Amino acid sequence: MPAVFALRQQKRMAMFVIGFSLLAFYCHAQTVHAILVADTKDPLLYKACKRDVEIMHRQFVQLAAAIRYQLSEQVIWDEEFSRKRFDDVLRDLSPEPNDILFLYYTGHGYNASQRTGRFPVLLLEKDEQASEQNPGLMVVHQALKAKHARLCITMGDCCNNLVNNMRGMVKKTIAPKALTLTDELMNEAYRTLFLNMKGDALIASSQPPQQACAHPDSGSFYTRSFDEALELASRYNKNISWLTLLRDAQTRLTRHQATRAKQSIYEINVVGIAPTETALVTTPAPDVSKSDSSGRISTSLSFDQMNRHLNELTDKTLSSQQRLTAMSRLTGFFSKNARIDIYVNSTLGDVQPIETFVRRLYLNADRIQQINLIERLSEVAADGLHYKRAAIQEVW
Template identity: 55%
Template sequence: MKTGGCPTLTVLFWLIFSTFGQAQTFYAIVVADTKDPVLIDACKRDMDVMHRQFVQMAAAIQYSLDERIVAQDDFGQKKLQAVLQEISPQPNDILFLYYTGHGYNLKNRTDRFPILMLEKEDALAGQNPGLLSIHTQLKKKGARLCITLGDCCNEVIDATRTTGRKRIPPKPLVLTNDSLNRAYRKLLLDVTGDVLIASSRPPQEACAHPDSGSFYTRAFDEMLEVAARSGADLSWETVLKNTQTQLSRYIATRFKQSLYEANLRETRQSAGRLTVYSSPEQPLLNREGVVEENHLTEQQLLDFRALTEQKVNEFQRYLSVIADPEQQDNIRELAIENALLLFLNDATMQVGSSNPKTAVKTYPIAIYLRRLKNLEKRYFDINIAFYDLALVADWEKTVSGYETTATYFQHFQAFNPKGQLVYAAKTAKQMAVDLQSRKDPFYEENRWTVLLGDVRLAEKGIGSGNKK
């Protein structure tokens, strides 16, 4: 029996075949705020949706799936960083991090991607990472493809994602294994690089519903499966553009715009060109596709009317937060700050009383909001509720743009320490609304924007007890 041989060739043979036989890994990291009282159901729904996607993706490209969950009691920056430290992808592996929860941005922050609210205590807020910084950290891991998706708010308020109308989750599309496999292979195997996605641009909220989950996640899921049927022109750019289109079809997210950046290179030897693209800005166009300086189409005016209703509803939410003594002081201050962003600089607010001897008084909107917050010194508890929908009149053309009025109906109640009602009033208030093309301070370009104006009493309050 021959016992000799070349040890160098033996080692080389072992290295080649052990490397060749090593399976590639699809690393999926799911970070979900499933303990938040507002988002718990929506986040759980999102986790189910993305888990299904990750299983399908890994199976289609024949990668082993390594899924890590940061949720429940583990939700936080400490656990996320521990998971990121544990992961050591190989050069041909894939990394996909998905976040669903609260998010926000800061006024003077140049990064347009949101900050993830992993820590909610004020003392720990400085530890909250930006989505971009997490993505940068993941890219340094050296995986062939790195994808980061954050479905969260991107505005400076109390960082609470809004909830939309109930929408029954659509039935999943029935696709053949072949069509799914081709779609996922094209998205995950035919490219190398990175994709960074945020569900909302600053300064916008994201929307979610307990039954159907987060709206962007649902749209993303739907468009991945729709894209699998088309096949031919499938690309990340197509998927992300179609997801934005789908997002704009939902009533709750009609005016929301996602944010994404991609740096991808095709892996085929015949086409190694780097493709770089980002989410496009979407100016308002007329029917001929031309941006006009001082004119909007009927459809655009209808859209801005719907946007006005949203802004009035947003203002009402801020009023409820500002007046509530049980809210944290920093949250109430943020509500004041963001309520002021809805108004023209010189806007005023009329206030009155059920007492016929008390004259109606007018305050600058900033002073009115501050006085509203300080009512906690007079009353033990305060509740402001709104009944009926805000009524928005038709737009009227002006020299500089358009104007209209919006009427809302408010019920104010104040209580003493015994829980007894000491003052209550129902009032109707009418606010001016101004629509003009203005320079957007964030984007540094002119955009048609709606701002609220003077608010006056449209109907005397029907009240009792001490005056407000």
Template identity: 30%
Template sequence: MDAVARSLGYQYNLIVRSNEQFGLAGLNEAVNTVNCQPDDVLFFYFTGHGFSTPKRNNDFPLLYLRTDTTDLAGLHQRLVAKKPRLCISLGDCCNNVLSDLRKILPNPLQIRGLNTQKDTDILRKLFVETKGDVLIATAKRGERAASTPSIGSFYTYSWLNALKHAIVNNNDVTWATLLNDSEQRMQSLLAGFPDTVRHHSHWKINIADAGPPVTPDQPVAPVAPKPVATFDQVNDFLNQLADESKSFAERNALRQRLEPLYFTPTSTVKIYIKSPEKPVELQSITRFLSRMLVNARQVVRINTVERLSDLKPDGRYEVLTVEEVR
């Protein structure tokens, strides 16, 4: 959020509670120090463990703070009471039903950076020209939140990518379309995982002059498919597979991790050498990636061609067109 604040010309005041301060006392102390002016934007981000209980009648999770707990929705209302112009609370944590806190399992999360150097118009629409509050949970009641060491939290990764895409490409973004896009991107990441791992974000939007509060169950205007990865990321992935200075085991592990995120089993690759309008070969994604792993000595570099590639509705690549530089 520092990058967002700098792009908008806002002063960024960060309060962090971690390690020994990551408890209810530390959180309450941080909340009590917040003193909002009428034009301030307040953003609360929690990453850690969360859960629900059998008797709990609330779709948003309890946040686990070392030895104590607090209610995400209740905390959000405490922050709204500070009367900022816009208050956003994001609980990136599990929301599965537990009767024993000892059943909470480790869920390592990481945050990826945000580049906001291109255009501030979308950021102004979301953060400056908006008044109200937004409450977000990354998992519905009964669900665990997924993460991996490589990208961290699936939801945070998806949310940041949706925001970056909106900044560059979407002049009509709202909090509803942004959160729907984040959900779609997360589901694309989870597509290759078993149903027991899949989870769904949940949110409540209460924006002034924007009609009644919006929830995920209410339809919003459909958006065009958005890539789950940029072409630079795909380029980097393919060229790492072809880099025989790295071990086969290392490159194969990379393929196993990223192939289901970027492609489906039916995805195809159009390959050209000199003219992108005349591909020399059409291969299945499985065959193409296997060739990069086993026999890429003739290939100096691989370049993807965005205008000649097609996306599936979930953002993965249906047809990827590449140039093999030999």
């Protein structure tokens, strides 16, 4: 009996060691490789770039926790901000096939009249004699894709105009006041975007020949818009995709006077649980709408389009005709007797018919800072094309 018992114990120990080794292997293999590149030495941008790093670091931490991956984060900033250090970090990256690569750049960028590429060049070396060493964002993305991670995201928040015009500093943005839902609900968006997808996405904050904008306290405007879109989608949205996310980030970018005409560009090539979202996009897709027999505008439900029309309706810089058009488009998302649960900041304040609610938005535009559809708390009508009840947050 002692010999049999000892043999069983040895087998159990062997299985434990094998299981532990496999667990360690998979934990090691599943990693978010985050590379943060920030020009914190620049006298104009250093505060904004530091704020950008804080924002994106928080997103990387939330991402890794949500999908239960390890986070391997490298920051290239201060005295390390150079082309040499940049190349060293990229060369040494060795992701496993199921890993995620996410490179984020904040700093100066530019384009040149002789270039044909729409994506910017990263100003890593400012000496004119070394300017030829500066890499294009597209070239960087191609190098990262060659690492063969499951998902590769490259994002640059920088100017995309001629080199003699540099990034502008403008008015501070206002942080959204999001409702608090459970962590598990919030994790769904991260899992959909990062865990259940494979492929790549290349993102730039501006198209040529545009400047990017930043504020020393709130950071770069596009980074903040991307952060808001991802944060609010994780709390409010039931159906998220990379296309929806980046469209909503663009909507949030154009909410501000300084960035109203700014246009981000992106190329998305991802497949996964939502293969219909696979796309190559460089401009926002137009609304596709039609009139039904009652004359109402009918459209397929879209989180990003809804948010765009909601915020257009409260934008006092738009003409009355533009806002009335937004009102017409907005009502087309709702059934005739739809009811709206109105949250003022984080408190449910009132329930109103859709017509009353839309007029409320129009009249209170100068006081409402931001509008957000809470899709998770909304109910779609039987036709699948309209909301019969919707929860909408007004940020005052």
